[in-house]
Amino acid sequence: MNLATVLKGKGLGLAAWLLGIVFFLPIAWMVLTSFHSEENAATNPPSFAAALTLDGYRDFFGAGGGASPWPALINSLVASLGSTLFVLLLALPAAYALAIRPVKKWTDVLFFFLSTKMLPVVAGLLPIYLFAKNTDFLDNIWLLVILYTSMNLPIAVWMMQSFLAEVPVAVIEAAQIDGARLPTVLTRVVAPIALPGIAATALICFIFSWNELLFARVLTGVVAQTAPVFLTGFITSQGLFLAKVCAASLVISLPVLAAGFAAQDKLVQGLSLGAVK
Amino acid sequence: MTTVTSAPVAAPQTAASRRPPRRLRAWATRAPLLPALVFMIVVTQLPFVATLVISFFDWNALYPDARHFAGFANYSEVLTDPDLRKSVLTTILLTVTVVVVSLVAGLALALLLDRRFRGRGIVRTLLIAPFLVVPVAAALLWKHVLYNPEYGLLNGLLHYVGGPQPDWISKTPLLAVEMSLIWQWTPFMMLILLAGLQSRSAEQIEAARMDGASPWQIFRHLTLPHLRRYLELGALLGSIYIVQNFDAVFTLTSGGLGTANLPYTVYQTFYQAHENGLASAAGVLVVIGSIIIATFALRVVSSLFREEVGRG
Numbered sequence: 269m270n271l272a273t274v275l276k277g278k279g280l281g282l283a284a285w286l287l288g289i290v291f292f293l294p295i296a297w298m299v300l301t302s303f304h305s306e307e308n309a310a311t312n313p314p315s316f317a318a319a320l321t322l323d324g325y326r327d328f329f330g331a332g333g334g335a336s337p338w339p340a341l342i343n344s345l346v347a348s349l350g351s352t353l354f355v356l357l358l359a360l361p362a363a364y365a366l367a368i369r370p371v372k373k374w375t376d377v378l379f380f381f382l383s384t385k386m387l388p389v390v391a392g393l394l395p396i397y398l399f400a401k402n403t404d405f406l407d408n409i410w411l412l413v414i415l416y417t418s419m420n421l422p423i424a425v426w427m428m429q430s431f432l433a434e435v436p437v438a439v440i441e442a443a444q445i446d447g448a449r450l451p452t453v454l455t456r457v458v459a460p461i462a463l464p465g466i467a468a469t470a471l472i473c474f475i476f477s478w479n480e481l482l483f484a485r486v487l488t489g490v491v492a493q494t495a496p497v498f499l500t501g502f503i504t505s506q507g508l509f510l511a512k513v514c515a516a517s518l519v520i521s522l523p524v525l526a527a528g529f530a531a532q533d534k535l536v537q538g539l540s541l542g543a544v545k
Numbered sequence: 546m547t548t549v550t551s552a553p554v555a556a557p558q559t560a561a562s563r564r565p566p567r568r569l570r571a572w573a574t575r576a577p578l579l580p581a582l583v584f585m586i587v588v589t590q591l592p593f594v595a596t597l598v599i600s601f602f603d604w605n606a607l608y609p610d611a612r613h614f615a616g617f618a619n620y621s622e623v624l625t626d627p628d629l630r631k632s633v634l635t636t637i638l639l640t641v642t643v644v645v646v647s648l649v650a651g652l653a654l655a656l657l658l659d660r661r662f663r664g665r666g667i668v669r670t671l672l673i674a675p676f677l678v679v680p681v682a683a684a685l686l687w688k689h690v691l692y693n694p695e696y697g698l699l700n701g702l703l704h705y706v707g708g709p710q711p712d713w714i715s716k717t718p719l720l721a722v723e724m725s726l727i728w729q730w731t732p733f734m735m736l737i738l739l740a741g742l743q744s745r746s747a748e749q750i751e752a753a754r755m756d757g758a759s760p761w762q763i764f765r766h767l768t769l770p771h772l773r774r775y776l777e778l779g780a781l782l783g784s785i786y787i788v789q790n791f792d793a794v795f796t797l798t799s800g801g802l803g804t805a806n807l808p809y810t811v812y813q814t815f816y817q818a819h820e821n822g823l824a825s826a827a828g829v830l831v832v833i834g835s836i837i838i839a840t841f842a843l844r845v846v847s848s849l850f851r852e853e854v855g856r857g
Contacts (some may be wrong), residue, residue: 277660277662278553278662280657280660280662281660281662281665282655283657284657284658284660284662284668285662285664285668287654287672288667288669288671288672289671291671291672291674291675291728291731291732292671292672292674292675293698294675294686294687294690294691294698294728295674295675295678295686297690297691297698298686298690301690309696310695311696312695312696312700312701312704313704313705314696314698314701318700326579358580358581358584359581361578361580361581362577362578362580362581362582363575364577365574365575365576365577365578366578377578377582378586381581381585383565384585384589384590385785386785386806386835386836387565387589387593387832387833387835388788388789388790388807388828388831388832389791389808390789390807390808390811390812390828390831391592391593391828391831391832392589392592392593392595392596392679392828393592393812394595394596394599394815394817394821394824394825394828394830395591395596395599395809396592396762397815398595398821399592401762407843411742414588415588417584417588418584418589419583421581421584421585422585425581430670459573463569472833475677478679479679479680479681480850481680481791481795482791482792482808482812485795486812486816491763495679496679496680496681496682496792499679499681499682499685500681500688500795500796502685503685503688503795503796503799510689510690510696512611513685513689513690514686514690516682517568517678517679517682517683517685517686518678518682520682521677521678521679521682524677524678524679525677525678528673528676529670529673532670532673535736536736536737536739536740537740539561543735
């Protein structure tokens, strides 16, 4: 390698750093603003060196007399974890049938699952709303659990099918010839190979459920409102609450940020759906 | 599964009696699929059928007694309504712009991150972050903290270079929505394309380099063809989600200033105007549009299958 290529390599590394910082800047600014007092948050030019305070977070958690975000956070947790669990329960057998003991025309089945993702949410929203209203399911968190399950199930079947397809059929057959019964095969042979993929699938389902707004906005009210619906209360807020808005946005994004950062590699693997190998 | 595989062995080997076990075996392989299939049909297809039925009724929720069959009246009203026609255009413009720009930017970032340099892990973490912010929170961040004309960060930074201080959301509303979405979706595209780049065969590239291929030639003739399926996947998934975008439009502009896309318009028609029939007709038209896009898209995805189909 000569000097020019070394310099060029350094330059491209520097460019990557620069772009990384540009993309992260809004979030860094959000973090900084969330620790400012409201007077220091809304200034022009921006105040970089203002004193730090936890007031924004105190206000968000209701010390300032506003509504407490805890019920909404708990609802989001129930909806996201509950639907992720249901997705796994329904998608695992389906993916197993599609990948390890392929039924005839299995690609048609997969296409059907994916095609339901192309049916826009708004196409079924009104009947679901009317149904919920007439059966007292409106403002009930379990309705969201069911809907989020249907929202994520196609992607989950699709992803897990490709992860399970990586288990060599020969290994399964060998285990069966050695006298292993189905539960043993599943726990000893299939699970170790497929588990990272299943974890990635669960993570993505959790993120999509946690983020969802349209269903939650239309179908919940006071009791079952989720964290994103709680956030919509800030849409028209004026400058006085800037620190509080930032604190609220950060707290509500925290579970997703933490899970996503912790499982970056799995996320990459999962998002490419394992389908393109 | 063990009981199923042993069944044919236990049965007498006559042609007549072989049939039931085979049928049993076929059902046993299909059974694990049924719960997921039935669930999906009930929760997604039934409501759509209901939407289809409602779309033929003149039905305002505030006047339930005046509900009556209206034939295609709702459809002709939707198709001749200038606002609705505009929202179709807005949806297309928004989706195409966001998908194309974030795909190109994601490719550039993925190529940069595919190289070895100091702190690569940190840079990747910084770049993933926008994708991990809850969409409503991201939209609020752009609306209040970045775009605000008086104290937003964008104009705050422009202040230092003595630039203009525009009111972003009212001057360039659609661009404002697009910018925030591109910021969120570029990391997603980067992740998919990075996975693609890292699955390239290093030996092939080394061999090409030995043969004297320039970096551009390697990119054009090796990297790009290899990335094709990843680019298609990113475009497909991006389109599915951005066509349906509600959060950014709802939060940033509340559909005002010509930024109302179809999902927002349908939401408004039934949630605020209580026009059930009209909203359903608009919803059905969204589906027809999606089917047209999906037919092309699924053909694209089917290229993802070509190598795997042999398994079935």
